[in-house]
Amino acid sequence: MTTAAPQSKDFEIFVQREFCDLELTSVIHTLQTANMVHDAPYFGWRVISDRPGLVQGDGVCLVRAEPVIADHCMADVLIVIASKSADPAVWMARLRSMRRLGRPVILLADAATAFIARTQIETGAVTTHWADAAILRETRDQPRLTGTLSEFSNGIITAAGRAATAELLIGLLARELPVSEITEIGRHLLLPSIRTSSSTQPFAPEAFHKFYDKTVADVLTIMEDNLSDPLSIARIANQVDTSQRCLERRFRAAFGTSPGQYYRKLRAGRAHHLIQSTRLPLVDIAAATGFGSSSTLATAFRKTYGITPSEFRGKHKERVLDYSAKV
Incomplete structure (x- = not known):
């Protein structure tokens, strides 16, 4: 039995000044690897920002970003890269537009933290990087905050980000690609194993x-x-x-x-x-x-x-x- 070809997906990657280099490169490299393994450009992406043009990351990474146009050019998936100096107002508006369309939004590390801190979470679990989670628990009661790598609730994926970003992307692509290709992507990325989203963050x-x-x-x-x-x-x-x-x-x-x-x-x-x-x-x-x-x-x-x-x-x-x- 042959496996049906995956449906083409476009990813929108939102960055702001001092974005996390590791997360951006992990997202793009994983998508590039998936296209290489599948031998077809099924996964596309573009980088957007509230300040288009060249955007400097928190290290040596410099990326050219397109402008955010409200309620236009919406991709299949929105990924918000962590940034300690970010203003969440722009991507929060984009997030609401994506939710109205029923499309998933992924918030990595600092972005997940900002979302949790600014939103009254009444249903579903949320997570973020363990260091930020500890601070959130100190400032207010967070009964829905977990220590897993990622959580999916109400159309929003909150995630630990950082070095677990590639595995998060692989988890998304696992819905589109056959098992053999998912395994091959992991091999190309030199992952000793592919953790599931409910794996506990390795902060012990x-x-x-x-x-x-x-x-x-x-x-x-x-x-x-x-x-x-x-x-x-x-x-x-x-x-x-x-x-x-x-x-x-x-x-x-x-x-x-x-x-x-x-x-x-x-x-x-x-x-x-x-x-x-x-x-x-x-x-x-x-x-x-x-x-x-x-x-x-x-x-x-x-x-x-x-x-x-x-x-x-x-x-x-x-x-x-x-x-x-x-x-």
């Missing part, structure tokens, strides 16, 4: 032991090795030959939280991975992550991710940007 400090003092690094290793049968903080402190009070100070200096709170968050993160990547019953996942019962897991999971494990599993099945099981 335990992945970077070498950046912390030896005592903290040793504690993180002990915690990781004892997720299913958690140890008391006093016992962990004894194993690394320090006092519980000293360990508390070291953890707060490194992570801004207590060892106990961090341990629970680490176990909730492991539960998140198991819910996302397996079909294990929630009670078994609770046992595997040291929570003892599904209700205790649900409490910790909601505190960390803003939803219950059951809600997350149900939502994961319907994720718009998740790849097919074959990818």
Whole structure:
């Protein structure tokens, strides 16, 4: 059986002064690679800005942008590149026009942050880069803000952006191209794996032991090795030959939280991975992550991710940007 040819799609890429070089080049390079793999120019793009002409990025990137014409020349997809010095007014107007047409809008990192901060999110989940998410949670209650790579709600895709931008684009193209070509795009981009949109952002400090003092690094290793049968903080402190009070100070200096709170968050993160990547019953996942019962897991999971494990599993099945099981 032959696969139907993908329908041509045009992408509109909105930039402003000091845009993120990495995100713009990731978008364009991924689209170029997709056209090369498919051996046809199915995916087109143009760069637009509220200040047309040459626009300087946050590094060495310089791009020539076309002007934004209100309610005209609308593309199939609008992508707003992150910019710390951006004025959201122009792209917010473009966003509303796209939504009226029922066309998707992708907001990367700073753009997603600006949207979340300026919009009352009443339905659906949203996300942004984890560093901005932490600030948003400090300034106001954000029950719909998650730690995933991207979220699709009400026609808007909010995303972490940065180095995950290429995978986000691949997720979109997965709806248009056969599995074999999606895999080939990933190979050309030298991606070791293609993460789904619901993958957790890789900001967990335990992945970077070498950046912390030896005592903290040793504690993180002990915690990781004892997720299913958690140890008391006093016992962990004894194993690394320090006092519980000293360990508390070291953890707060490194992570801004207590060892106990961090341990629970680490176990909730492991539960998140198991819910996302397996079909294990929630009670078994609770046992595997040291929570003892599904209700205790649900409490910790909601505190960390803003939803219950059951809600997350149900939502994961319907994720718009998740790849097919074959990818």
